[in-house]
Amino acid sequence: MSTYHNINKSLENRFIKYARIDTQSDPDSATCPSTEKQKNLGLELVKELLAFGIADAEMDENGYVYATIPSTTDKKVPVICFCSHMDTSPDCSGENVKPIIHENYQGEDLILPDDESIIIKSSEHKDLIHQIGNDIITASGTTLLGADNKAGVAEIMEAAKFLITNKHIKHGTIKILFTPDEEIGRGVDKADLIKLGADFAYTVDGETLGSIEDETFSADGATLTINGVSSHPGFAKGKMESAIKILSEIIAALPKDKLTPETTLGKEGFIHPVMIKGQVEQAEAQFIIRDFTDEKLTEHAEVLRNTAERILKNYPNSSFNLEVKAQYRNMKQVLDLHPNIVAYGIEAIERAGIVAKKQSIRGGTDGSRLSFMGLPCPNIFAGEHAFHSKQEWVSVQDMEKAVQTIVNIACIWEEKFSLV
Incomplete structure (x- = not known):
């Protein structure tokens, strides 16, 4: 299986570019998307996907981005979709986000420069103990970072570019879906699943490295x-x-x-x-x-x-x-009918050299509703932490593992299926 490498800091640069685009959703708006500015990120993603060579990339009038990575195998493999949301939470400002990379983190508290009262304390953020030597991205203290879920968006985009560039990697048809308005509970209200044409999906919107979530509230x-x-x-x-x-x-x-x-x-x-x-x-x-x-x-x-x-x-x-x-309802009711979806996700995480952690979400995701719309959809980690707050952070190295997990999922499904 081919291994993804974050060449020339492509992943963090991509994420930072997306984080700087204000995509905050608005629960008081009746439009779809709830804010037109979400389309600014959608248009950027379409432009990049087209530049990768993904010819059908498009954004519809409701702000949903669709794209297809063509199959590279003769096997009849189920069509996989990877999905993330473009909007950020209305709970905290997403305007003029200034991402900061704290290289070679050594366990210290992170004091954010634009508001020194905002401190990401290692004593309060328990996952930081696992980040020694890694590169941590935060905002500057006056906004959220937007890793929820622009980390997932960046990871899917990196995986797409890697697979398009490395056509020798065997995988089936892969669909990409980026949604607006997930943070206000409308993320798949107008998703066109017929147009998407996937058999199942994985949202990339989880927290801790190695986590896969098959159960929601x-x-x-x-x-x-x-x-x-x-x-x-x-x-x-x-x-x-x-x-x-x-x-x-x-x-x-x-x-x-x-x-x-x-x-x-x-x-x-x-x-x-x-x-x-x-x-x-x-x-x-x-x-x-x-x-x-x-x-x-x-x-x-x-x-x-x-x-x-x-x-x-x-x-x-x-x-x-x-x-x-x-x-919405607990997606486990649907996913238990399709055990391979979660099993292959766990295998993909483990092949990336990580201990897989099957967990429950005290909340919901686009995957909850997609599962009950006929698209079974667990959630895999994106590496985001302390979301919806000014203390939000993400590790570059965790994001790299998420990209590799996405690639692994695509390869594993191809491996498991026989020739037509």
């Missing part, structure tokens, strides 16, 4: 509406039942030592209020509900409902409505 969204009783505050005694105060009581009465993001880890789920609005007469809260099974989601929704019912007993003239809607 299942997710519901809940809207709790309180209908109170309004009255002039000067004459409200015995009449007013404030929807704002009722809603506040319900939220305060929810469990505090469990079922919250700040008290759970691993396979523990939660109920999390993310938005409140209202007036005396009516108030509303939006919640996200997360766990790894549908049964647990139902149980958590009942906790919310039972809490509301208990509080409302003290307000006889008020009422509530709880609406729960499915958002």
Whole structure:
């Protein structure tokens, strides 16, 4: 199997170029993509793919980038897609990102120059202990870095160039998909899977070196509406039942030592209020509900409902409505039906000289939804850390291993299939 080499620092230069392009998505926008500036990166990627010799590279009107690396084998191999998202999180500024390379990292705390209060502490970022001698890329202290997921984009692009340049490497047809708006939950809303024409996919959007994730949260969204009783505050005694105060009581009465993001880890789920609005007469809260099974989601929704019912007993003239809607489901339900996809991913990681770590995601990815749209799709590591924050960082050497893993996946699928 041919080995990828990061020649003339091509990988980090490519990543830095992408990181400097502002692609922050906007949850309050109804357009697709939610911000036109995401297309600036899409256009750059198409230009580069065409320059590689990938003739069908294009970006559609919704900002999705599609491309095909032609097969180099006579075998009938399933069509693989590698997917990453182009947008960065709205949680932290992505404008005027200034990437910095900290070469030959020796375990020190990294003080970021544009805001020296932003310190990436080795005591808090446990994966840094594995980076001694490596080159760490951070932002300058006033923005996020955008390694989530421009590390994945750069890695797929490097792998594409490597495979196109080295046509002696045997692989089947490979599809590339870059999506907008993943950070606001719309990453595959308008992905054209017929046009894509893949049998399965791998998102490249994971964290720790060697990780492959075949399981995500299942997710519901809940809207709790309180209908109170309004009255002039000067004459409200015995009449007013404030929807704002009722809603506040319900939220305060929810469990505090469990079922919250700040008290759970691993396979523990939660109920999390993310938005409140209202007036005396009516108030509303939006919640996200997360766990790894549908049964647990139902149980958590009942906790919310039972809490509301208990509080409302003290307000006889008020009422509530709880609406729960499915958002996405644990991709393991689909991937367990296709065990080779994950098995070959693990083998690809191990062939890159890394210990593979099969993990669960306390969140969702484009792969969650793609899996239920008919495109089974685990997630492999990109090397990004502390995403959605000014302390975000990525290791060049971890990124190199991700590129090699992508190449290995393509080769392994070709090896496993017989001639037509």
